[in-house]
Amino acid sequence: MSYKPELTGSWWLKHRFFMLYMLREATVLPLVFLLCSLLAGIYSLASPEQFASWQAFMARPWVLALHGLALVAALYHAFTFFQLFPRVMPIRIGARLLPPALMVAVQWAAVLAVIVLFLWLFGNSQGAI
Amino acid sequence: MRNCSIAVQRYLPHEHAEPFWQHFTVPFDESTSILDALNYIKEELDPSLSFRWSCRMAICGSCGVMVNGIPKLGCKDFLRNYLPRNYLASESTAAVSAAEIRIQPLAHFTVERDLIVDMNEFLVHLEAVKPYLITDAGADETPLEKHAQTLAQTNKQTPAQLAKYKQFANCINCGLCYSACPQFGLNPEFVGPAAIALAQRYNLDSRDQGKAARMPVLNGHNGVWSCTFVGFCSDVCPKHVDPAAAVNQGKVESAKSMLIQMFTGRG
Numbered sequence: 001m002s003y004k005p006e007l008t009g010s011w012w013l014k015h016r017f018f019m020l021y022m023l024r025e026a027t028v029l030p031l032v033f034l035l036c037s038l039l040a041g042i043y044s045l046a047s048p049e050q051f052a053s054w055q056a057f058m059a060r061p062w063v064l065a066l067h068g069l070a071l072v073a074a075l076y077h078a079f080t081f082f083q084l085f086p087r088v089m090p091i092r093i094g095a096r097l098l099p100p101a102l103m104v105a106v107q108w109a110a111v112l113a114v115i116v117l118f119l120w121l122f123g124n125s126q127g128a129i
Numbered sequence: 130m131r132n133c134s135i136a137v138q139r140y141l142p143h144e145h146a147e148p149f150w151q152h153f154t155v156p157f158d159e160s161t162s163i164l165d166a167l168n169y170i171k172e173e174l175d176p177s178l179s180f181r182w183s184c185r186m187a188i189c190g191s192c193g194v195m196v197n198g199i200p201k202l203g204c205k206d207f208l209r210n211y212l213p214r215n216y217l218a219s220e221s222t223a224a225v226s227a228a229e230i231r232i233q234p235l236a237h238f239t240v241e242r243d244l245i246v247d248m249n250e251f252l253v254h255l256e257a258v259k260p261y262l263i264t265d266a267g268a269d270e271t272p273l274e275k276h277a278q279t280l281a282q283t284n285k286q287t288p289a290q291l292a293k294y295k296q297f298a299n300c301i302n303c304g305l306c307y308s309a310c311p312q313f314g315l316n317p318e319f320v321g322p323a324a325i326a327l328a329q330r331y332n333l334d335s336r337d338q339g340k341a342a343r344m345p346v347l348n349g350h351n352g353v354w355s356c357t358f359v360g361f362c363s364d365v366c367p368k369h370v371d372p373a374a375a376v377n378q379g380k381v382e383s384a385k386s387m388l389i390q391m392f393t394g395r396g
Contacts, residue, residue, distance in 0.1 A: 001142035002247065004239045007314035014198060018311065021359045084358065087374035089381065095289035 027073035164203035180244035190303030200308035258328035263339025297330035306362035322372035
């Protein structure tokens with residue numbers, strides 16, 4: 001005779017660690033909304049009227065708020081991903097392990113570089129318009 | 130000595146169909162471990178309590194239990210960790226009711242009696258990944274020659290080669306990571322953290338040639354891809370093995386193995 005406790009659907013509410021895990025996984029939701037918005041933008045290029053209505057949609061406060069949330073979600077997901085990366089792909093140079101903190105710092109530096117690149121491109125295109 | 134309240138989840142299948150809680154008052158000091166408390170209960174309060182233990186020094190891996198819902202080694206976890214910091218030093222006894230420590234059998238396993246679980250559910254997965262050195266050296270030689278060659282090769286390893294897998298070799302098979310893993314809780318067929326960590330440990334060993342034999346298990350539906358990197362397994366590991374890292378390094382290996390198989394037909 002024996003018994004086996006069942007794992008209930010609320011397992012992730014029982015520990016802070018699991019809640020943070022679910023938060024990490026939930027970051028996909030606002031990002032899906034952002035991707036759908038951008039996809040709609042591509043389809044709206046079919047005509048100037050559609051593009052104008054898409055621009056109006058993108059300027060709505062609740063859409064801006066959700067896209068702001070998507071930015072925060074992406075940064076949080078990046079934070080968790082960068083922390084995990086040195087554990088999944090440890091880099092060894094000879095017998096020495098590259099310090100995880102250095103690998104995390106390099107990834108954030110790459111994020112910064114991409115932001116600077118896009119700001120520069122965005123600034124140039126604004127100038128061209 | 131101060132007293133502390135401990136609740137133990139009992140299961141006596143011949144007397145009660147359902148598990149039930151039993152409450153005890155246990156004297157303790159700064160050095161009293163959860164295992165010491167359980168031994169006190171068994172020796173002084175209720176000899177019918179059943180639990181596993183052996184070495185008392187976090188080597189044998191047999192005294193795993195859930196303490197306040199978190200998998201812990203009974204010998205490596207202390208009652209003082211669950212009480213207010215100044216509790217032992219303070220003169221007041223008011224803090225005695227501050228917290229009752231709840232001890233349960235390891236989660237996600239079948240419970241046989243009190244704190245004793247059926248570890249076979251883990252051992253089956255462990256066996257499946259062939260956690261031992263496999264060498265294909267000297268396949269054409271006689272058994273004696275093969276044995277001599279294996280012996281000659283076994284000890285050849287540089288510190289750099291050892292460093293690649295040493296962390297994963299510290300696993301003591303206590304099963305705490307399985308109790309921390311919700312994926313194992315939802316799907317008991319998942320090979321699980323410790324078994325995959327040991328598969329990775331042997332795959333990374335320069336003396337081993339058994340990777341091809343292990344990869345089908347890791348590539349399978351219940352292998353590495355069932356892990357969603359919750360990471361709690363590494364948090365509870367008493368030997369700092371970091372099984373979550375091993376499992377996810379296994380995903381990299383699995384992806385490589387599948388790509389190689391796709392282009393060459395060989396795993």
